[in-house]
Amino acid sequence: MEKKIITISREFGSGGRTVGHMVAEALGIPFYDKDLVDHIALESGFSPKFIEEHGEHAPGKSLFSYAFAHQGIPGAISGLSTADFLWNIQCSVILQLAEKGPCVIVGRNADYILKDRKDCFHAFIHADNDFRAERIVKMYGETEKSPESRLQEKDKRRKVNYQHYTGRDWGRSQNYDISLSTSTLGIEKCAQIIVDLVNESK
């Protein structure tokens, strides 16, 4: 069956976002990453920065703690936690984008949200810790924390968020059609493999 929607889930620092971008360019279809955040921001009333920071993180914090900052937005009176509220918006935005036509969606548990569509191709991009540590320093600069603890922290948050909302294990091969290591295969090659497989499905 023709695969029209490509979801790219990825480990922090693996280059998964770049893979997604290359795939979208090669196939000439929209790439939703930052755009996706903007869509969710528009629907939710939260700022893009807030969504970026909380959208793939562990659930738990109550909207009450943000009540003063976000008075008047729908979620503030729904009784949902911030994370649950964002999750609902995220599901709705991703389902709508997939309806619009072929695209590449990076992150945001889109593999799970779109699991019932047969025209989706789900990829997971990962890399070994040395590759990722070097890459995050190169891409995002040094911080007070060591690259290793930044990776650990981000991995843990994505894992907890994914498990909470999907009931599945994050990074489990069986959730995806393909999982690729950029540290073994290289970023370009991973993108090429996905592009070839999507083209062959036509």
Next chain:
Amino acid sequence: MEKKIITISREFGSGGRTVGHMVAEALGIPFYDKDLVDHIALESGFSPKFIEEHGEHAPGKSLFSYAFAHQGIPGAISGLSTADFLWNIQCSVILQLAEKGPCVIVGRNADYILKDRKDCFHAFIHADNDFRAERIVKMYGETEKSPESRLQEKDKRRKVNYQHYTGRDWGRSQNYDISLSTSTLGIEKCAQIIVDLVNESK
């Protein structure tokens, strides 16, 4: 770096063994599956049938329970459980085979046993439950148990065995260079992807 040893880990019924066989044929290198069992049998004193049934299963049973059937074999006086004894032999056989030269090794936690060799390419082959259920009935026939419960049972055993001996989660993408779904991509295509990547590493 050139990848000389290919390990294929697989879900029961996914066609991973067939993928491994095709890869070995295409690359013109030895394929260790049944041969591996025979090697382990020779080293351990157990019958190939016994190894096939217990080698990738949950640990726990004491050698004592097999003492009468296997008097005189080294393990019987070592105080190791059957599974631990087999694990030691399995590690030793797999490390020796990898030393001998290029090959494809299916199953037996070879991805973990050879994790420190840089010339290995580790693949995980999986498929959705419908694909696997249909395939095990076609390959191995009907039994009293439903195909679904046969899959569940086998998955659980491999998972427990893998976790016990490696401390890692079975099927976690990050353990492998590539994970492929045969139900999405087809058995031949999965083999072709691996062959191409190994050839390109030369």
